[in-house]
Every structure is written in C-alpha cells, then in structure tokens.
Amino acid sequence: MMTSYALIPFLPLAAFLINILFGRKYLKENAHWVSILAVAGSWVVAMMALVEVYGGTKINYDLYTWILSGGFKVSVGFLIDQLTVVMLIVVTTCSMLIHIYSVGYMHGDPGYYRFFSYLSLFTFSMLMLVMANNFLQLYFGWEGVGLCSYFLIGYYFNKKSASDAGKKAFIVNRFGDFGFGIGIFIIFLTFGTVYYEPVFSQAGNFANASINFLGYDVHLMTLIALLLFCGSVGKSAQMPLHVWLPDAMEGPTPVSALIHAATMVTAGVFLVARCSPIFSLSETALMVVALTGAITSLFAATIGLVQNDLKRIIAYSTISQLGYMFLACGVGAYTAGIFHLYTHAFFKALLFLCAGSVMHAMGGELNIQKMGNLKKYMPVTYITMLIASFSIAGVPGLAGFFSKDEILWLAYSGASPVGKLVWLMGTIVAFLTAFYSFRLIFLTFHGKFRGTHEQEHHLHESPKSMTIPLMVLCIGAVAAGWVGIPHLVGGGAHFTEFMKPVLGHPEGHGTHAEEWMVMGISVLVGFAGIGLAYFMYMVRPELPARIAQQFSAVYRVLFNKYYVDELYNFIIIRPTTWIAKNVLVGFTDARIIEAIVNGVPNAIAAFSSGLRRIQTGLMQHYATIMATGILLIIAMMLLR
Amino acid sequence: MMVPLNWYLILSAAVFMIGMFGFLTRKNVIIMFMSVELMLNAVNISLVSFSHYLQDMRGHILVFFIITVAAAEAAIGLAIIIALFRNKQTAHVDEMNEMKG
Numbered sequence: 001m002m003t004s005y006a007l008i009p010f011l012p013l014a015a016f017l018i019n020i021l022f023g024r025k026y027l028k029e030n031a032h033w034v035s036i037l038a039v040a041g042s043w044v045v046a047m048m049a050l051v052e053v054y055g056g057t058k059i060n061y062d063l064y065t066w067i068l069s070g071g072f073k074v075s076v077g078f079l080i081d082q083l084t085v086v087m088l089i090v091v092t093t094c095s096m097l098i099h100i101y102s103v104g105y106m107h108g109d110p111g112y113y114r115f116f117s118y119l120s121l122f123t124f125s126m127l128m129l130v131m132a133n134n135f136l137q138l139y140f141g142w143e144g145v146g147l148c149s150y151f152l153i154g155y156y157f158n159k160k161s162a163s164d165a166g167k168k169a170f171i172v173n174r175f176g177d178f179g180f181g182i183g184i185f186i187i188f189l190t191f192g193t194v195y196y197e198p199v200f201s202q203a204g205n206f207a208n209a210s211i212n213f214l215g216y217d218v219h220l221m222t223l224i225a226l227l228l229f230c231g232s233v234g235k236s237a238q239m240p241l242h243v244w245l246p247d248a249m250e251g252p253t254p255v256s257a258l259i260h261a262a263t264m265v266t267a268g269v270f271l272v273a274r275c276s277p278i279f280s281l282s283e284t285a286l287m288v289v290a291l292t293g294a295i296t297s298l299f300a301a302t303i304g305l306v307q308n309d310l311k312r313i314i315a316y317s318t319i320s321q322l323g324y325m326f327l328a329c330g331v332g333a334y335t336a337g338i339f340h341l342y343t344h345a346f347f348k349a350l351l352f353l354c355a356g357s358v359m360h361a362m363g364g365e366l367n368i369q370k371m372g373n374l375k376k377y378m379p380v381t382y383i384t385m386l387i388a389s390f391s392i393a394g395v396p397g398l399a400g401f402f403s404k405d406e407i408l409w410l411a412y413s414g415a416s417p418v419g420k421l422v423w424l425m426g427t428i429v430a431f432l433t434a435f436y437s438f439r440l441i442f443l444t445f446h447g448k449f450r451g452t453h454e455q456e457h458h459l460h461e462s463p464k465s466m467t468i469p470l471m472v473l474c475i476g477a478v479a480a481g482w483v484g485i486p487h488l489v490g491g492g493a494h495f496t497e498f499m500k501p502v503l504g505h506p507e508g509h510g511t512h513a514e515e516w517m518v519m520g521i522s523v524l525v526g527f528a529g530i531g532l533a534y535f536m537y538m539v540r541p542e543l544p545a546r547i548a549q550q551f552s553a554v555y556r557v558l559f560n561k562y563y564v565d566e567l568y569n570f571i572i573i574r575p576t577t578w579i580a581k582n583v584l585v586g587f588t589d590a591r592i593i594e595a596i597v598n599g600v601p602n603a604i605a606a607f608s609s610g611l612r613r614i615q616t617g618l619m620q621h622y623a624t625i626m627a628t629g630i631l632l633i634i635a636m637m638l639l640r
Numbered sequence: 641m642m643v644p645l646n647w648y649l650i651l652s653a654a655v656f657m658i659g660m661f662g663f664l665t666r667k668n669v670i671i672m673f674m675s676v677e678l679m680l681n682a683v684n685i686s687l688v689s690f691s692h693y694l695q696d697m698r699g700h701i702l703v704f705f706i707i708t709v710a711a712a713e714a715a716i717g718l719a720i721i722i723a724l725f726r727n728k729q730t731a732h733v734d735e736m737n738e739m740k741g
Contacts, residue, residue, distance in 0.1 A: 615739070616740055617738060617739035617740030618733070618734065618737050618740075620663075620664055620667075620672075620733060623664055624664050627660060
C-alpha cells in the first residue's frame with residue numbers, strides 16, 4: 001500500500017519519458033493520451049492518499065537512498081501529511097484539467113508531443129517537490145519545476161520575446177535560489193541532517209542560538225527562515241523578484257494557468273508553510289514575510305489597474321494574490337495561507353483558461369481595448385470567467401470569499417505586531433482586485449466589439465475539450481471554499497481543523513462583533529470595486545481616459561509598472577553586460593584563456609618543428625645514430 | 641698449437657666493423673644488405689669461438705639458429721629489395737626518403 005504512493009510522481013515521469021522518446025515519430029497527435037492517463041492515475045492515487053490521511057495516518061517513508069556520504073544521508077522519500085495532501089489535490093486536479101484543456105488549445109501545434117512531455121515532466125517535478133520528506137528532494141523538485149517553467153515559457157522558441165522571457169524567469173529565480181541553497185546548507189550545518197522531521201522537532205532547541213554569518217552575530221532561526229524565504233520570493237514572484245512572472249505570459253496559456261497561477265508559483269507559499277516550525281521561532285522573519293506579502297500585493301494590484309494585456313492583468317493579479325498568501329503566513333496564519341492557495345488555484349486557473357479561450361477566439365489578440373461584447377459569442381467562457389471573477393472579488397459564498405476573509409480576520413485579530421497594518425493593506429487590495437477583475441470583464445465581454453471585422457467574423461465558442469475543464473474548474477471556484485466555512489457563519493471550519501496537526505491553529509483574539517465588522521468591510525470593498533468598475537466602464541465609458549489624463553504622472557508610472565524593469569536594466573543588466581563584454585570577454589577570455597589554449601599548441605608546434613629536422617627519412621642516418629649511441633654506451637660502460 | 645681465443649675475437653670484431661661501415665657508408669641497397677649478412681657472420685664467429693673455448697655446445701646450437709634465420713631473412717630481404725626496385729627503378733638508398741618528417 002505504502003509504495004503505491006510512489007506512483008503519484010512516477011506516473012507522470014513515465015509519461016514524460018514515453019512522450020519525449022516516442023512522441024515525435026510515433027505518438028504525434030496522440031501524445032496527450034499518455035500524459036492525461038498518467039496524471040489521471042496520479043489523481044486517483046492522490047485521492048487514496050487523501051482518504052488515508054483524513055483517517056489520521058501520516059505517511060513518511062524512504063524509497064531509495066540517494067546520497068550516502070559519511071553522516072550525510074539523503075534519500076528519495078515521501079512525507080504525506082495534511083499539508084502535502086492538500087497540495088497533491090491541487091496539483092493533480094489542476095494538472096489533469098489543464099492537460100485536457102490543452103488537447104483543444106494546442107490542437108495542430110507542431111510541437112504537440114513536446115508540449116505534453118514538458119507538462120508531464122512539470123507535474124512530476126511539482127509532485128516530487130510537495131511530497132519530499134527532506135530539503136534536498138524539495139530542492140530537486142524546486143529546480144525541476146523551474147526548468148520546466150523555462151522550457152514552457154520559451155515553448156514558442158522561434159519568437160524572441162518568448163525565449164527572452166524564459167531566460168529572464170530562469171535567471172531571476174537564480175537570485176532567490178541562491179539564498180535558498182545557502183539556507184539548506186545552514187540547516188545541515190546546524191542540525192546535521194536535511195530531513196524534515198528531525199529538523200522541525202529540534203528547531204525549538206535553537207530558538208535562542210545565534211550564528212556568525214558574514215562577520216555578524218545573527219539569530220540563527222531568523223537567518224535560516226529569511227534565506228529560505230529568499231527562495232520563496234523568487235519562485236512566488238514577490239517583490240523585488242516579481243519581474244519574471246508577467247513576462248512568463250509569453251508561454252502557451254495552459255502553461256500560464258498551470259505553472260504560473262495554480263501550482264509552481266505557490267511553491268514558495270508551500271515552503272513557508274512547510275517550514276512553519278522554523279518561521280514561527282523568528283518574529284523578525286515573520287514580519288518580513290508579512291510585509292513583503294502585503295507590499296507586493298498592493299504593488300501588483302495597482303499595476304493591474306491600468307494594464308491592457310489580458311493575460312498580464314491576470315498575471316499581476318496572481319502576484320497580488322500570492323502576496324496575500326505570504327501576508328497570511330507572515331501573521332502566523334499558515335492555514336489561511338494554504339487555504340487561499342487552494343481556492344486560488346481553482347479560480348485563477350479558471351481565469352487563465354478563460355483568457356486562453358478568449359485568445360483562441362480572437363486569433364491570439366490580447367489587448368482588451370480591442371475586445372468587447374464577447375458574451376454574445378462565447379457564453380460558456382463568459383459565465384465561467386464571471387464566476388471566477390466574483391470568486392476572486394470575494395463575493396460571499398464563493399471560494400475566494402472564505403479564504404480571503406479568513407486571512408483578513410486573522411491578520412486583524414492575530415498577535416502579529418504588523419497585523420493591523422497588513423490588514424489595512426489587504427483590505428485595500430481586496431478593493432483593487434475587485435475593480436481590475438471587473439474592468440477586465442466589462443472591457444472584454446460587454447459593450448461594443450472594438451476589434452476588426454475579420455476578428456468579429458471569426459469569433460466562436462471554444463471546443464468541448466476546452467469548455468468542459470472550464471465548467472469543472474468553475475465548480476471548484478464556487479465550492480472549493482465550502483470546506484472552510486468559518487464558525488461565525490455557522491460552518492465547521494473543517495479545513496483549519498484538518499490542517500491543525502501540521503500548521504497549528506492561530507486563534508483570533510477578537511469579539512464576534514469585530515469578526516462581523518472585518519467580514520463586512522471586506523464584502524463591502526469587494527462590491528464597491530465591482531460597482532466602481534461598472535460605473536467607469538459601463539455607465540460612463542469616457543471617464544477612464546479623462547482620469548488617466550488628469551493624473552497622467554500616476555498613470556504613466558502604473559502603466560510602466562513602476563519602472564522596475566528599467567531600474568533593473570540600469571543597475572544590474574547593464575553593468576553585468578559591461579563587465580561581461582569588457583572584462584570577461586575582452587580580458588579574461590582573450591588574454592588569459594585564449595593565451596593558454598593557443599599557447600600550449602603553439603609551443604608544442606615550435607618544439608616539434610625543431611625535432612622534425614632530424615627525421616630525414618634516410619635509413620642510414622638512423623643507423624648512424626643508433627651505432628653512435630651503442631658505441632657511446634659501450635664507451636661509458638668501459639670507462640666507468 | 642692452439643690459435644688463442646683473442647685472435648678469433650679480433651677477426652670477429654674486424655668483420656663486424658667492416659660490415660657496419662659498409663652499412664653506414666655504401667648507398668646501394670644490395671651492398672648494404674650484404675653488409676648486414678657480414679655483421680651476422682661476425683657474431684657467429686665469436687659465438688663459435690667462445691663455444692669452443694668454454695667447451696659448451698649451446699653456442700653452436702645458437703649459431704645454427706642464426707644461420708637458419710639469416711637464410712629466411714635473406715629471402716625476404718631480397719624480395720623486398722626487388723619490390724622496391726620495381727617501384728623506384730633504383731637501388732640507391734638516398735632516393736628512399738618517404739619517411740621524412
């Protein structure tokens with residue numbers, strides 16, 4: 001029974017191998033069958049794991065010894081507890097639906113088999129990441145998903161912007177992973193092992209320990225937590241490493257939905273939640289997490305207000321929602337963070353897939369200013385996207401409402417010193433989120449069609465393989481939150497209870513009246529955002545342009561994403577390329593490496609051209625030399 | 641009276657030196673080949689004389705082997721020289737410098 005859980009990651013791995021080896025020649029248009037069957041198998045086994053874990057078992061075993069060197073032992077092993085199981089459900093469900101959706105979306109693409117083999121490899125890596133029972137395997141999965149992200153962002157590799165975006169994602173993630181790697185080293189240095197269980201159970205003994213790091217005495221747990229958080233910041237696109245995620249939208253839309261919304265980017269949140277025993281020992285680290293999350297959330301939401309690219313708006317929305325999850329973790333409400341991760345996966349994947357459906361109908365057009373009135377042509381896409389937007393805006397009863405409300409309430413009432421501040425920021429974000437989500441809905445689906453006639457003629461609803469996953473995800477976007485209805489409104493808060501053994505249970509310290517107030521405010525700002533969007537884009541459509549003109553400076557800053565890319569270009573990319581060109585290529589390469597590489601053969605050539613002179617080819621010369629040599633040897637022996 | 645061993649050895653050395661100088665100085669392949677035979681026989685002389693001096697038959701046996709091998713070697717060597725001559729139309733060793741580096 002135990003070993004069958006190994007099937008969860010290894011089925012997609014098998015699908016990857018089959019597709020990459022035989023896809024090009026033999027499977028071609030049937031490549032999706034292998035991948036879909038594999039991920040469906042994983043889903044079934046994951047469901048079995050859910051049943052087992054729900055019954056109270058915690059599965060933790062080693063499958064295979066990976067590295068054994070002195071006291072350092074790492075194995076490929078699986079830890080399946082409540083947290084892992086939630087991630088397994090999210091990953092396998094989303095992955096399966098998106099695989100099915102891709103059948104329609106990628107139909108006729110020349111790299112069809114390649115796309116599905118990468119999707120399978122991604123699913124494998126992500127599952128290895130969440131199922132790891134030690135930090136090194138986590139790191140393996142972490143880099144694996146990063147690699148697949150690179151492959152899939154640059155999937156249309158003959159498009160320069162896509163291959164550049166792939167490189168950008170990979171390189172920006174290096175910054176975060178560097179810190180993450182050092183964090184794992186320090187964990188091994190401190191605990192002598194990289195397994196979760198001993199590390200987390202002994203973390204308490206080091207609560208007051210400090211370590212000399214770069215010449216300073218720093219609090220050990222704070223250092224480890226912050227270094228691990230570095231990795232999270234990169235992978236989950238938080239400030240200041242958020243720049244890669246909007247560019248990652250160059251990839252095919254199913255990839256954006258799976259990797260850059262539902263699963264991979266949430267790995268950072270998963271890491272923080274997984275390492276909650278470490279984070280909880282450091283108030284500073286938690287504060288950094290909360291503030292990073294809150295600031296990123298606000299920052300990305302403001303950018304989202306003015307963008308015109310359909311997918312990029314959703315990408316900024318993703319960054320913003322990831323910030324929300326970190327905000328939750330930072331105030332100690334890991335459960336709420338994971339709850340939001342879980343609901344977010346459904347409605348955000350749905351938003352992206354709807355965007356893909358719109359793109360499919362619009363012939364690749366992404367500018368929402370050139371859309372409009374699509375609800376007439378694409379009713380299924382319209383309704384599902386509308387529901388997803390209601391969910392993200394926090395309309396009561398839908399998935400997003402419960403998780404968002406829990407985060408805001410725990411931020412408001414929790415013990416964190418920055419709790420009230422991040423609650424305020426979170427509430428503002430809730431307003432902005434509702435506004436930009438409905439700006440997108442109104443501009444895309446309502447009003448008059450603003451594209452070309454040719455495009456209008458082409459408009460159609462997407463095929464069944466695309467709309468069915470939309471409908472299934474839509475059920476998730478509505479109902480996923482029902483497992484965590486708070487006690488306040490008569491629910492059982494099952495999700496929180498379920499996660500309690502792993503993540504603890506932060507109690508809010510407030511009265512019922514306060515809890516009603518927090519909930520009321522979040523609902524109110526949600527509706528206010530929707531209302532404002534309705535007013536600005538439906539009632540008075542000339543208003544946005546006037547506002548943009550009135551506050552042109554603000555508008556320009558927001559439209560150009562706070563000039564972060566330009567700033568990085570100036571302070572990092574340009575100096576780096578300068579050094580590369582003038583120092584590394586101009587000096588190190590030309591003067592040192594080439595000098596060695598060319599110098600050695602040149603010296604040998606000079607020496608051997610001297611030696612060539614005695615190779616006359618005349619036998620008698622050789623014989624003379626031999627005779628002389630023998631005579632000399634005899635003379636030496638005689639005279640000694 | 642017995643001929644002393646030294647005389648044989650001097651003869652052997654003289655024949656060997658003639659062979660060696662012939663090999664190093666003459667340019668005709670056939671002459672050089674004959675010089676090689678001369679050197680072989682010089683060695684045979686010294687072997688036989690030592691064998692007689694030490695009253696040990698092993699030297700004689702070795703000489704028989706050398707004569708046999710030399711006969712075979714002469715056959716092969718002459719065949720090679722003929723093949724060379726057919727290709728080069730000359731037996732002059734200075735013309736044979738294909739191995740020049």
